[in-house]
Amino acid sequence: MNRVLKLLLSIALAGPLAAQDGVTFFETRVRPVLARACYTCHSAQAKTPFAGLRADSREGLLRGGDHGPAIVPGQPEASRLVAAIRHRSIQMPPAGKLPEEEIVAIEKWIAMGAPWPASPVAQSAKPTAAASKHWAWQSVQAPTGATIDGLIEQKLAATSLRLSPPAARRTLLRRLHHDLTGLAPTAEDYQAFEKESAESAVTRLLASPHFGERWARHWLDLARFSDAGFNNIRFGYGHAYRDWVIAAFNRDLPYNEFITHQLAADKLPGNAPGNLAALGFLALGADPHRASGIADKLDDRIDTTTRTFLGLTVACARCHDHKYDPIPTRDYYSLYGIFLNTVERLEPVATGPVAAHPYYDKQLARRLGQLDAYQRARIAELRTDARELEPKYRAAAVEARGMTGAQVENLARERNLNSYVLNRWLRKLAGELPGNPEEIPLEDFAQVQTEGDYNTTNNLAWEYRRLLSDAAFRLGAARAPAVRDRDEILPAHILIRGNPADPGERTPRRFLSLLCGDSCPEFRNGSGRLELARAIASPGNPLTARVLVNRVWTQLFGEGLVRTPSDFGTRGESPTHPELLDHLARAFIDDGWSVKRLIRRIVLTRVYQQTSASHAPGRERDPDNRLLWRQNRRRMDFEALRDAMLLASGRLDKAVGGPSFSLQSQPAEPRRTMYAHVERERAQALLRSFNTADPEQHTPVRYATTVPQQALFLINSPFVAEQAERVAARSQTIEEMYRAILGRSPGAAERDRAITFAGAANLRPAPQEPGAWRYGAARIDAESGRLMEFRPFAYFATGVGVPDAWQAGSLLPGAREGAARLTASGGAPGDDLNHAVARRWVAPSQGEISIQGTLALNLDAFDLRFGYTNGVRGRVIHSRLGQLGEWTLRHDKLNPNPTRAETKKEETNLHRVAVVRGDTIDFVVDALDDYEGDNFTWAPVITGAGGVWNAAKDFHGPDPGPLSRWGQLAQVLLMTNEFAFID
């Protein structure tokens, strides 16, 4: 740099403003580069700073390292740092030269005199005095003699407002039904309420099995519940957790125990096996498929646990101390240590003996055996690979001595070595590894595997999980995804900047210092989950009860007393009514943590029962209704809206619990919407457009956006049309239709208008003619090959990236027909000869037909090597003439080293087959001995009898035809605001 410029710079830097600019320049352009490129070796993070140099303070750089000062302020050319990053002396950073603009920035900064901020902002921020006085960490202070209404009225009076008058009786009943059970009242409920007190209605609703369903759904939003994890593979028996939550709300399990079960049911002595299902809270979380995702998985557990139970955003402290709340990084890693020592496993939860299922036992054992055999064969080869590279590993290990974990990883990458093996070499050289570095233990296979191994082992593991979830669907919730402690408890370390390759100081497993002070006891009972659960569920914990009562309040009023229900930290909102929050929390604890009694206390108040009607003074003085001068009008969420439609159409299946169903079928499965199958990887556009919870993460409140996709669903979806036509079908009069949908009679004008729209009588359109093809499951007689029974499929399932299919339920596998389904081009059979799959053609007239088709089975490399399918058998069966042909595609010779995918196929052509009108030709496929992987293709074409029928081209879903006028009217009522809002 020329001398004049330097002079100018030093003059320019004289003023305080300029100094500030220098610091800004440093913070934005220089510190991030130093942090990224240098800190791993040259900072407090490194156990021993490399070459004695620390780049994380100005002093460190001025003092320099083993070779002298790293910078000379004002003189970039004389600075060793510049020589190193310009590769003039040594070459730094070792991972590769910095981008030119970063080098220039560092030079410029040194030329500026190396300004550095006075207070080291990058260091751990100590919580300020204000932060430690934050209201939420103070113990619960219940005002004596207070009531809910009294505390609300007190605040209202200060603004010259009053509670509004009580809501109309019908309005109140609908509100109670919605809030307590998520189901609208029926006409009978309204009638009964005329003679019933609110107290008794509340008692009745709290005792309803649907109470648990409604409140479990709210809880599942917090627990980021999903039926499937990575790659859409289902969590086998995932619904066991969902059903446990429903049952827990229904039996009013005290909330402190509710917490303990979900975090540590396995560690409670004498606990009923059924309660192990509660551990799904932890087990059904993030589902990483690679070892490198472990830290993120544990982060998901920390985040979900702390936000759900404590309203604390502890995950903010993963890479640095929490910026706003007194949560240091070491506390994050204290919890990390707890979950690090918590591993998932499937536990039997049935009260009786678990039904034996020899097929699954055999197949599961077979897949595990294949996985084991594969890994054993490959580990030998991987050990040989490591042995062959011994000189390279040895040389790298010598070089790597004293490096941080991150540096070792980087070195391995640069040398095309495996970092795990290199670490073994390092330990060997340090005398810490007794054995030979190449003798990689089998259990560490995942650390050394190649991508081909990863694909193969994953493929087998997925097949295993697929089998397990199949078993779950057929055998019911006999097991549950749960967790237990690791056999050997591992120590946890702070991970510097959250980098798993960069462990820092060891952290004890213990609770958050914010809540237990500086001398938190270390947890010693295994992973420490039970101690954690007890610390959370302690009556002395200032957050747990407050957070829960606020969540309940949020559901009953549409807004919480704290409007950030999962962030009670300093950046969250303050409570509108702090005394009320504490009053509720205190009473909740004193009342044995009973959620039902808490809800009862709230819904019997005047503030809950007041009208939602608005008035001018209220709007002027408190437009957001923060003081609750009226109840809030609320729009039904997607679950409540869909359930209400099914209830109106008379189709709602009120069964509680059980396997999930799919929303994507025609007709709709009439189960309550909370049982809809949710996948993290295939978010359904419909659910997202209605703002249901994102199953990937804790959702504290649902958004309430209104987008046209919601309206499109209402005006055009087959679901709404189907419900509308069904209401119309069971309504003899306009009066009945109004009662079924809106729970009231129409006014005279409304009745006239409805008649003008729809006509006085319900005229139904003629039913649609079915086509020539039918789809169903079949029973085949093994001896004669005759078709003994044809059971038509009731559901047409659709979905993104999967072919449309006719099947026995909306979601497969199902208890009745297993995985049996038929698509345009093929399908899959059910389990055995009693559950074969049959595509049926019905002859429309007499004649002679010929049939052309090819039965085929595609086998990829994994199929060929591991035998996921053993083949299928196809038959053509004539209703009068019996079996016309039989073809078997068998795959029982496994190929240990396939070099390409293969297709097995047979032509299934038949000629001169005589039919008369009404004869059936069934194209039947069965599974041979095992049904896995039996995805065949077979789309025959029939020519003759007056036409050509192409199975693939003719394939379509049900066509319910146009809506009748009455159906159209019913649809309008189902779409009204009156139907969708809760006053």
Next chain:
Amino acid sequence: MTRRDLLNLCGMGMPALALAPMLDAAGVNPLAARHPPLAPRAKRVIHIFMNGGPSQVDTFDPKPMLATYAGREIPIHLRTERKTGAAYPSPFEFKRHGQSGIEVSEIFPHVARHVDDLCVVRSMHTNIPNHEPSLLMMNCGAEVQSRPSFGSWVTYGLGTENQNLPGFIALCPGGLPVRGTHNWRASFLPGAYQGTHIDTRESAIDRLVANIRPLATGPAAQRRQLDLLAEMNRAYAAGREDDAMLDARVQSFELAYRMQMEASDVFDLSREPASVREMYGDTVYGRQMLMARRLLERGVRFVQVWHGAGQPWDAHNDVKANHAKNAGECDQPIAALLADLKQRGLFNDTLVIWGGEFGRTPTVELAAFGSNLNGDKGRDHNSYGFTMWLAGGGVRGGHIHGATDEFGFRAVEQTVHVHDLHATLLHLLGFDHEKFTYRHAGRDFRLTDVHGRVVRELLA
């Protein structure tokens, strides 16, 4: 104060958790078009995603050294996911094109004609050479954890110009790419900002967009229904006048009614002159690219065009066959899009992004069960260096940025991380990536997390 004022005032930093629903409760459409805080260079985005990872040394980054070393070990020994062997020269020829003389592989003859409009970034790099994390890094700026996609951020920041169509659309023929809807998720942003997937292998409108046709009623009957509905809703509103939520829902039906027309129109390619359809080509890819242009033209903010379900560019087995086929499918449509945007005056404020989630190794992948059965004709994943190109609004055309080493393995000059790319793209759209945040779970989240810098050299 309008929502726009509020957002501008806050520099987009403040619209925290409570704000979006609050504004919605006030009846304001979350997708209403908004101005960014800084002067934008581009108003809309099309991201042409070559999922699976195209090879840089076979497309836009020629490396003659690979021929010199053909069949021999190269002196760079970076760790790869599968075992790779000797240098593997490109089976394709490169030629210089245009005034800029930028070299393009023979598999992109049509795109090559537009090379003077492209800013070819040869020094891209990312962190992990696996599809799943790298797809999410490219789309969401984070590899594992749930973060909103780039398209969701843009739609959140800018809303969209056409209220009758979704603001963010992902076109992908034949199903979903790897990681499915994660690639266009809204994550913790409101669901309104989630990308809408359209399977462009379909052609019938009701198969393209869910619930877009009144199949059970028909337009006339539906109009009667909506008129009656409006009447009933008016009656219900009496005594509930002050409730914007009621009003918003009433309006949403009319919006949906109009959306049916607009969507039917936008996806009906028969309305294009034959010459235009020919220019794009009557193929799945050609049709989807033409759809993309029709969407952009009608004010859709962000269109992502995927090559196909799964990972079509993942050339482990046979890079020649794979890349020739894939490029053969998309070359003409991409060139047609560039020409068409120009012709319609849309090029200068449309940001065009081309690339995959990473690149491929210059060395040959060795056959192994579980990855590649075919043997010694393909390339493995490469996160150390790869090529992307940008074009359109605010982009420096006819420019090559950065370089990989002499074998094309690692980005070594003027390297651009995916975070840097995101920062640059946001800059072009009028956002400071460090200030464009959303409050969630106690933190102000950014697309670029704590990383990223604007690469000024890419800007016109």
